Amino acid sequence: MHAYQVDSADGIGAVKKVEIDTPTPGDNEVLVKMKACSLNYRDLLITMGGYVRNDVRPIVPLSDGAGEVIQVGKNVTQFQPGDRVIGNFFQHWENGNIDDAGLNSALGGSINGVLSEYFILNEDCTVKIPEHLSFEEASTLPCAATTAWHALVEVGNIKAGDTILLLGTGGVSIFGLQIAKAKGAKVIITSSSDEKLKRAADMGADHTINYKDTPDWEEQVLSLTNGQGVDNVLEVGGAGTFEKSVASAKVNGTVSVIGILTGLENPTISLMTIFNLLRIQGIYVGSTAMLTDLCDFMAEHKINPVIDKAFDFSESMDAYNHMASAKHFGKIVITN
Ligand SMILES: NC(=O)c1ccc[n+]([C@@H]2O[C@H](COP(=O)([O-])OP(=O)(O)OC[C@H]3O[C@@H](n4cnc5c(N)ncnc54)[C@H](OP(=O)(O)O)[C@@H]3O)[C@@H](O)[C@H]2O)c1
Known part of the structure; x- marks a missing residue:
């Protein structure tokens, strides 16, 4: 064959x-x-x-x-x-x-x-x-899709009214968007492209952030959530985004550690992980x-x-x- x-x-x-x-x-x-x-x-x-x-x-x-x-x-x-x-x-x-x-x-x-x-x-x-x-x-x-499901539903117990942060518009993130919206959650999504953000908004994303134009996007995530942060971050970025994802999560929130799009170097452990009682949850499909x-x-x-x-x-x-x-x-x- x-x-x-x-x-x-x-x-x-x-x-x-x-x-x-x-x-x-x-x-x-x-x-x-x-x-x-x-x-x-x-x-x-x-x-x-x-x-x-x-x-x-x-x-x-x-x-x-x-x-x-x-x-x-x-x-x-x-x-x-x-x-x-x-x-x-x-x-x-x-x-x-x-x-x-x-x-x-x-x-x-x-x-x-x-x-x-x-x-x-x-x-x-x-x-x-x-x-x-x-x-x-x-x-x-x-x-x-199964990875997004695992992070959001299986261990994330997503419910209507939750806020989910998605990084970029690749496979995991777009399935995350579809699942989260069908569950009645709010979605904040980032991208390097305004055109892709427009498509994500057309699919129901509530807030969009261009991570190239807004390198401190975690601050915008906090401002969009009244300073509270999000319930779950689908962290597909790795070294270049992990600390920002931690800073974007709410007290008792989850950072679902999924990907390494920006590399693998060890990110610094932030005190926010402790003070906000975050769950840092590895996900493998x-x-x-x-x-x-x-x-x-x-x-x-x-x-x-x-x-x-x-x-x-x-x-x-x-x-x-x-x-x-x-x-x-x-x-x-x-x-x-
Ligand atoms: N743990 C697991 O079980 C599991 C399962 C599936 C995937 N993964 C991992 O998750 C990651 C994503 O996988 P995928 O298949 O969805 O990838 P993909 O479809 O190739 O996603 C690529 C997109 O990621 C975005 N991106 C790149 N750098 C970024 C950054 N600094 N900040 C935010 N977004 C960024 C870009 O979106 P824009 O063009 O919109 O900027 C890019 O188009 C990979 O590292 C993969 O290995 C892990």
């Missing part, structure tokens, strides 16, 4: 088109014909090496794939050929707390991912696609149960993921380069 593999840590150039054997499903696995997959910032990091717990190379990249089941293992009971499915990011995390086996089962990082004509999923970590979603839309859910709940929520609220651009399978390198350019708003998809 046609596939791509990451074979070194040389950046996007490490992704090569290859011919490999079509995998055969084990007793509890399904074989899926890939119809669409989506990119996450993490997929760029993986081309540079060192982002996953157990670096495996060569490896088929990308965690987020949607497709049609074409073959099932002999013990599979929940799926049959023709079913439209997506795979959970972690192929051995069904529910509850994650363990070592779960952590070592990240698609496109620890085990072969989905940027190939066919891919294998564990039956217990496979989810049916909500009827209102296309393959392209569904392919965006396993990583970015989510379980199959969380992905299932997210799908039900999206179906109930008829939420459609925001797709910035779709590329053909043969143009996968263009998709990687588009993500690296950070010109996108929402998700980048590859179709087959």
Whole structure:
């Protein structure tokens, strides 16, 4: 079958088109014909090496794939050929707390991912696609959307009237916006682009801040919240934004530590973390149960993921380069 593999840590150039054997499903696995997959910032990091717990190379990249089941293992009971499915990011995390086996089962990082004509999923970590979603839309859910759901709903207990701070307009943040608004929360979102902020406002964001024009954006967050701060920050920025996110959170609020878009250098621990009794909560994507709940929520609220651009399978390198350019708003998809 046609596939791509990451074979070194040389950046996007490490992704090569290859011919490999079509995998055969084990007793509890399904074989899926890939119809669409989506990119996450993490997929760029993986081309540079060192982002996953157990670096495996060569490896088929990308965690987020949607497709049609074409073959099932002999013990599979929940799926049959023709079913439209997506795979959970972690192929051995069904529910509850994650363990070592779960952590070592990240698609496109620890085990072969989905940027190939066919891919294998564990039956217990496979989810049916909500009827209102296309393959392209569904392919965006396993990583970015589940992460936003985990931070906002699963550990954030978001409720109507809460205020949520989102940084930038990438995949996690735009799903955060859609989930938070459907939950009746207020949203403050930042971006480097006024055009992207306008789009976010059109989607329901209550307040927008250009973080390039307003480098001290945490002060504006406080002023927009009467000096109180926000209930939960989806902290995707890392070293360059962490301290500002801490300063933006309210007493007893949460900083959901998700990403490293600006790098990894250790930020200073702020006294505000102590004096405001903040919860600094690490988030690592989510379980199959969380992905299932997210799908039900999206179906109930008829939420459609925001797709910035779709590329053909043969143009996968263009998709990687588009993500690296950070010109996108929402998700980048590859179709087959
Ligand atoms: N922990 C987890 O489980 C998990 C899961 C998913 C993602 N992540 C991490 O979360 C981060 C975001 O991932 P993603 O896939 O959503 O990325 P993405 O779609 O590539 O997001 C890129 C966007 O981030 C924004 N950005 C960049 N620098 C920023 C800054 N200094 N302040 C505010 N926004 C900034 C930019 O938005 P504008 O163009 O609007 O300025 C940029 O377009 C990555 O570090 C990723 O590794 C972690």
